[in-house]
Amino acid sequence: MSVVSRSVAGSVVAGSVRIPGRYRTPIPRTLLVVAVLVVAAVASLVFGSYQMSPEQVFRLIFQGEGTEIERQLVLNQRLPRMLAALVVGAALGLSGAIFQSVSRNALGSPDIIGFTVGSATGALSVVLIGPLAATGVGMGMGAILGGFVTAAVVMLLAGLGGGATMGQKMVLIGIAVSAMLSSVNDYLITRGDLEKAEAAKTWQHGSLNAISWGQMEVQSVILVIAIPLILMLTRRLRTLELGDDLAAGLGLPVRRSVNLLVAAAVLLVAIAISVAGPIGFLxxxxxxxxxxxxxxxxxxxxxxxxxxxxILVLADFVAARALAPFQIPVGLVTGAIGGLYMLWLLNRQRH
Known part of the structure; x- marks a missing residue:
């Protein structure tokens, strides 16, 4: 009996099929990642051109004690930036997991298959030529519309014809669509005035610099609500990983489930982009x-x-402090991390 057969056979208990995936998460590893996240978040609030102690930051946030300068720096600059990195990073990580599972391809992330670039096209259209250019809500609407249109085109083309699997075709078609939309984005930037074009070019690299409550308040609330709801689709996603035939045999509507998961992931990507821009590789x-x-x-x-x-909270801390007093877009830091990871992965596979 093959390994796959034994795995499926081991899932059959008393005439029913047990969905794999119930395992114990190593608590120390989870605590380690949470500890890194907390340390990076606290460091983002404490360190900078005007340094404060963790105790001062705690009293300022929870008791309202502090000078006007400290209030402005922590409450109106550092805190919204750190929270934006937190929710945007979680949204991009979750959307990447969904896309890679649905496409059954490790390269099936939204920035590879064009959904990120499509959302950026929608947002740039609003910023540079649309009537709602000054509003974060307008950018969010443009990003969501651009992301869903791109997803619909890629999914439609990937479902046509035969040959490669749908996941492989999603990646190939997505790369082509991404290249075309990147040209559209560059053209849109040339259409805007100089001030808007410079801001849009920086935004294209993914940036949390100068973020404020007004720029991310609505989107962050949506993400905080959407992420737990989308996590409830975990069981459906794990069932799809058994294969379309077996998932259908278990009573799961395969096509409807795939469309629902892709729509949820596109929503996460689009809202994240409207807050921070297209952050690559995350x-x-x-x-x-x-x-x-x-x-x-x-x-x-x-x-x-x-x-x-x-990763994003830590990367944004590096982006804000590495070349102080100058701040670089966080997308450049995540791009460097992604490049190092790809080199490590290629070297590991070669050996």
Whole structure:
């Protein structure tokens, strides 16, 4: 009997099929990632051109004690930036896990298959040529519309014809769509005035610099509500990982489930982009690191969200402090991390 057959046979208990994936998460590993996240978050609030002690920050946030300068720095600059990195990182990590599972491809992340670029196209259209250019809600609407249109095109083209599997075609078609939309984005930037074009070019790299409550309040609330709801789809995603035929045999509507999961992931990506811009590589590496770190047998859903949040909070701390007083877009830091990860992965596979 093959390994796959034994695995499926071992899932059959008393005439029923037990969905794999019930395993014990190593608590120390989870605590380690949470500890890194907490340390990076506290460091983001404490360190900077105006340094404060953790005790001062605690009293300022929870008791309201502090000077006007400290209130402005911590409550209106550092705190919204740290919280934005937290929720955006979690959203991108979770969306990457969903896309990689649905496409059954480690390269099936939203920034590879074009959904991130499509959301950026929608947001840039609003910023540079739309009537709602000054509002964060307008950017969010544009990003969501652009993301869903791109997803619909890629999914439609991937479902046509034969040959490669749908997951492989999603990646190939997504790369082509991403290249075309990148050209559209560059063209949109040339259409805007100089001030808007410079801001849009920085935003394209993914940036949390100068973020404020008004720029991320609505989107962050949506993400805080959406992420736990989407995590409830974990069982459905794990059933799909058994294969379309077996999942259908278990009574799961395969096509409807795939469309629901893709829609949920696109929503996460679009809202995250409307807050921080298209942050590259995070959705690609967070699910892979989470799966290897926790050694999960299937897609690591909440693990990927936690890993994405930790990586982005840490990366944003580096982006804000590495070249102080100058601040670089956080997307450049995640791009460097992603490049190092890809080199490590290639070297490991070669050996």
């Amino acid at each position: 959705a690609l590496i967070a699910p892979q690191l989470a799966r290897r770190f926790w050694r999960t047998p299937g897609t690591a859903m909440w693990h990927s969200a936690l890993m994405g949040a930790a």
